[in-house]
Amino acid sequence: EPEVTQTPSHQVTQMGQEVILRCVPISNHLYFYWYRQILGQKVEFLVSFYNNEISEKSEIFDDQFSVERPDGSNFTLKIRSTKLEDSAMYFCASSEMGTGTVSKGYTFGSGTRLTVV
């Protein structure tokens, strides 16, 4: 079964540093997403991306965050200057909803655990 691949699985960074989280969505999917889960809390929407632009973003997704699809396969989330409160599991997801149908909702990657120290 096709998978969404995220790298790295765990990243430790110092406060104030920039990090880039990488994702390879499923090849025929059209919508891409980042979600965040602070330890022990619920999964929260960050941003959705379609047709090479952001289609939706949440209040969490402030100017410190950016997303990019630099080539035909990768989808990245950049945090410019990390803060302690950015420590969380970050999930990438993709979906085939360009057809207007919802099948499995999304396919999630296994997540990147970001630890800011």
Place this chain on the structure above:
Amino acid sequence: AQKVTQAQTEISVVEKEDVTLDCVYETRDTTYYLFWYKQPPSGELVFLIRRNSFDEQNEISGRYSWNFQKSTSSFNFTITASQVVDSAVYFCALISAGAGSYQLTFGKGTKLSVIP
């Protein structure tokens, strides 16, 4: 605005017991989609089921069953004859498709512990 409420924060059952996880949702849209995801201790999100708002048929998959009731805005999940491997956090989630939004709104999750 949409909202998902999972009132049960943690549940513990003894192996082979049946357990029901509750989910109540709120949305103004007539077209929406409901989901359950499982998050085992390893951390990934595992898709379990999707339900459309126009399909109230309940579903059974092995030991899992789901009861969708629009009248009470509920989408409950029952595990029959629970096993230790069912121990995980279970999230109910909603896509409320009005205005072209496909954002998943999650509940806070229910942590299920199955004791051998």
